[in-house]
Amino acid sequence: MSKVQTGHPTLADVARLAGVSRQTVSNALNNPDLLRADTLERVRQVIEELGYSPNRAARNLRMRSSSLIGLRMHAVQEGTANAAMDRFIHSLVAASEQAGYHVLLFDGVGEDPVTGYADLLRATAVDAFVVTDTFLGNPQAKWLHEHGAPFVAFGRPWDAEAPRHSWVDVDGAAGTRLATEHLVEQGHTRIAWLGWRHDSPIGQDRRTGWEATMRDHGLATDDLDARVLDSVEDAARAAATLLDTAAPTAFVCASDTLAMGVLHTLWIRQIAPGRDVAVVGFDDSQVAQVFPVGLTSVRQPLEDVAVEIVRILSSLLGGRGAQPEGVLLAPTLAVRESSLRA
Amino acid sequence: MSKVQTGHPTLADVARLAGVSRQTVSNALNNPDLLRADTLERVRQVIEELGYSPNRAARNLRMRSSSLIGLRMHAVQEGTANAAMDRFIHSLVAASEQAGYHVLLFDGVGEDPVTGYADLLRATAVDAFVVTDTFLGNPQAKWLHEHGAPFVAFGRPWDAEAPRHSWVDVDGAAGTRLATEHLVEQGHTRIAWLGWRHDSPIGQDRRTGWEATMRDHGLATDDLDARVLDSVEDAARAAATLLDTAAPTAFVCASDTLAMGVLHTLWIRQIAPGRDVAVVGFDDSQVAQVFPVGLTSVRQPLEDVAVEIVRILSSLLGGRGAQPEGVLLAPTLAVRESSLRA
DNA sequence: TTCGATGATTGGAACGATCCACACGGCCGG
DNA sequence: CCGGCCGTGTGGATCGTTCCAATCATCGAA
Numbered sequence: 001m002s003k004v005q006t007g008h009p010t011l012a013d014v015a016r017l018a019g020v021s022r023q024t025v026s027n028a029l030n031n032p033d034l035l036r037a038d039t040l041e042r043v044r045q046v047i048e049e050l051g052y053s054p055n056r057a058a059r060n061l062r063m064r065s066s067s068l069i070g071l072r073m074h075a076v077q078e079g080t081a082n083a084a085m086d087r088f089i090h091s092l093v094a095a096s097e098q099a100g101y102h103v104l105l106f107d108g109v110g111e112d113p114v115t116g117y118a119d120l121l122r123a124t125a126v127d128a129f130v131v132t133d134t135f136l137g138n139p140q141a142k143w144l145h146e147h148g149a150p151f152v153a154f155g156r157p158w159d160a161e162a163p164r165h166s167w168v169d170v171d172g173a174a175g176t177r178l179a180t181e182h183l184v185e186q187g188h189t190r191i192a193w194l195g196w197r198h199d200s201p202i203g204q205d206r207r208t209g210w211e212a213t214m215r216d217h218g219l220a221t222d223d224l225d226a227r228v229l230d231s232v233e234d235a236a237r238a239a240a241t242l243l244d245t246a247a248p249t250a251f252v253c254a255s256d257t258l259a260m261g262v263l264h265t266l267w268i269r270q271i272a273p274g275r276d277v278a279v280v281g282f283d284d285s286q287v288a289q290v291f292p293v294g295l296t297s298v299r300q301p302l303e304d305v306a307v308e309i310v311r312i313l314s315s316l317l318g319g320r321g322a323q324p325e326g327v328l329l330a331p332t333l334a335v336r337e338s339s340l341r342a
Numbered sequence: 343m344s345k346v347q348t349g350h351p352t353l354a355d356v357a358r359l360a361g362v363s364r365q366t367v368s369n370a371l372n373n374p375d376l377l378r379a380d381t382l383e384r385v386r387q388v389i390e391e392l393g394y395s396p397n398r399a400a401r402n403l404r405m406r407s408s409s410l411i412g413l414r415m416h417a418v419q420e421g422t423a424n425a426a427m428d429r430f431i432h433s434l435v436a437a438s439e440q441a442g443y444h445v446l447l448f449d450g451v452g453e454d455p456v457t458g459y460a461d462l463l464r465a466t467a468v469d470a471f472v473v474t475d476t477f478l479g480n481p482q483a484k485w486l487h488e489h490g491a492p493f494v495a496f497g498r499p500w501d502a503e504a505p506r507h508s509w510v511d512v513d514g515a516a517g518t519r520l521a522t523e524h525l526v527e528q529g530h531t532r533i534a535w536l537g538w539r540h541d542s543p544i545g546q547d548r549r550t551g552w553e554a555t556m557r558d559h560g561l562a563t564d565d566l567d568a569r570v571l572d573s574v575e576d577a578a579r580a581a582a583t584l585l586d587t588a589a590p591t592a593f594v595c596a597s598d599t600l601a602m603g604v605l606h607t608l609w610i611r612q613i614a615p616g617r618d619v620a621v622v623g624f625d626d627s628q629v630a631q632v633f634p635v636g637l638t639s640v641r642q643p644l645e646d647v648a649v650e651i652v653r654i655l656s657s658l659l660g661g662r663g664a665q666p667e668g669v670l671l672a673p674t675l676a677v678r679e680s681s682l683r684a
Numbered sequence: 685t686t687c688g689a690t691g692a693t694t695g696g697a698a699c700g701a702t703c704c705a706c707a708c709g710g711c712c713g714g
Numbered sequence: 715c716c717g718g719c720c721g722t723g724t725g726g727a728t729c730g731t732t733c734c735a736a737t738c739a740t741c742g743a744a
Contacts, residue, residue: 007406008464010700021724026702036722053464057408058700060399061729064349068446073432083628086428090415093447102467103447104410105435122350122395125444232634257632264634267609286628290574290599292606352730363694368732378692400730403699 235261
């Protein structure tokens with residue numbers, strides 16, 4: 001042939017060298033059981049030899065799919081929350097790879113919350129989305145649902161009674177329940193709650209676990225319940241007030257940031273975390289792990305979340321128009337010095 | 343026409359409705375100045391009306407490019423370092439979007455370090471790579487260079503004398519210089535260095551800034567130089583030893599993790615950070631920001647790094663086979679309570 | 685008036701894979 | 715002996731875009 005071998009080898013190149021048709025090579029890759037054993041072996045040999053990989057663009061065009069999952073990066077907030085984001089993204093990439101997908105990141109800062117989604121969708125640049133910012137009556141979920149775009153949300157659709165789309169979430173109440181039970185086991189009876197002031201469903205959910213556990217053990221909660229903004233300073237002040245008025249011996253917090261505030265107050269008052277007063281945070285962020293007095297914290301099973309999300313996405317894209325599915329996963333407790341008497 | 347409108351509109355649909363040829367529509371998008379003004383307007387009208395976006399797969403196939411930049415997630419380490427990773431990824435996504443690219447994440451854990459790169463490259467799934475894990479004589483960079491794959495490294499090629507590829511990096515020495523100068527201004531003269539034991543070029547680089555600045559000011563360094571593993575406990579021990587033997591009034595650390603160790607020792611000894619002994623960390627991680635006594639820390643300009651990387655990548659892909667280019671950016675100092683006398 | 689140059693637009697070919705309908709040979713049952 | 719079926723394998727058509735060469739109209743200069 002006069003065709004000069006410049007770029008990557010193509011299906012046709014493999015076919016020519018193996019002495020078969022293009023279709024047969026294609027089958028060798030996608031439907032190996034259609035080929036006779038010896039033919040398959042011969043084709044595979046040539047593929048190996050040439051270092052051939054099917055061209056993604058061509059496959060995408062014909063298949064009308066990209067094997068890409070879109071994930072939108074949302075604005076960098078300075079809290080401890082997006083430390084978890086890093087772990088989640090990593091898990092999602094790993095899980096996606098297992099299922100033959102890659103993760104495409106995009107950005108929608110400062111614009112209409114759905115433009116990024118719309119563009120990628122219209123251009124058929126991604127097959128599906130993972131929506132993470134469900135904290136506030138997520139317009140994305142609604143929009144995607146209306147446009148028939150396949151997606152799975154990380155986070156429950158709090159606003160809707162009947163979930164119209166699939167989601168995976170972590171059971172916050174189960175997390176604070178774990179934390180509270182752990183503190184009760186350590187002999188604490190006056191366990192305070194330090195949560196968020198604003199009525200986020202997530203905050204409510206987390207508070208529920210503490211309250212229910214306290215009730216189960218017949219422990220008082222009335223004067224041990226404080227809500228502030230998610231800042232170290234506000235938490236420090238609230239902790240000081242609580243210590244003065246209600247003398248708690250332990251704190252369960254809605255976030256690691258709040259827990260840091262408590263630790264700050266303890267530090268100022270020369271109270272030893274763990275030995276004198278126990279503290280438990282939420283999210284198991286970098287901060288909890290690196291803080292000199294290791295901070296006990298509720299850890300979200302983000303690896304499992306990612307696996308579940310990819311599983312649901314796969315079945316969604318597999319064609320089976322299955323019912324919307326919701327998965328609630330239980331967190332674990334990373335126990336460190338801040339909640340141990342020893 | 344008998345063609346039923348099921349999926350997304352195509353170039354041909356637009357052309358038919360606008361009464362022009364497909365090529366003209368294509369030009370309207372890619373070479374608007376080739377069209378007469380009124381034709382352009384008419385085509386644009388129809389595009390708007392139909393909500394048309396060119397199909398990515400088809401474009402990619404024809405153009406032999408994907409407008410995707412590959413970034414490999416490396417293993418999640420528990421240190422403070424990968425907190426910066428999150429910020430970097432976000433910046434890279436934003437910068438890429440500006441230049442018309444998207445970021446594709448992939449994963450190469452546990453495998454041959456180059457397999458992930460090889461697969462994506464052969465399949466022409468990405469146009470270029472950003473290599474971030476240059477800490478150890480990066481085999482990736484070598485491999486990519488040999489295979490003629492376009493890429494930019496975040497991190498200097500320490501091993502090579504003459505850089506064969508483009509890179510962008512942050513000047514660590516300039517960072518610790520900033521930190522040390524800041525401490526000198528605060529009246530400190532006995533400023534200790536707490537660095538890493540292992541001889542990483544990055545660690546050496548950071549140490550240089552401290553040492554040179556001390557020398558410039560005629561300050562002693564001999565007994566103020568300690569190296570440990572990158573762990574809170576080891577750093578705490580080293581800080582204790584230094585305080586006993588050399589009585590430093592300030593610490594410059596190679597990482598926020600090490601700084602946390604110093605703060606831990608100060609806490610145990612009832613020494614007030616900032617007022618009594620100053621501490622400066624490196625990386626401005628979550629920890630530095632959320633720690634009750636805000637930790638002064640060297641902050642890498644990751645946003646600028648991302649912009650530079652994308653700029654170089656664009657020129658690389660633009661066809662101009664320019665010379666390999668190296669860019670060194672200066673960090674800034676995020677000053678907080680841990681280094682202030684007040 | 686004719687010619688070449690320029691501007692605006694066009695139809696066909698190509699990118700490289702998969703889908704589809706069909707061909708070929710062998711095997712079985714009638 | 716023939717018709718149908720199954721296991722294999724083939725060649726065209728197709729996905730939606732951009733590249734290429736050619737076309738047509740317009741205009742100024744010879």
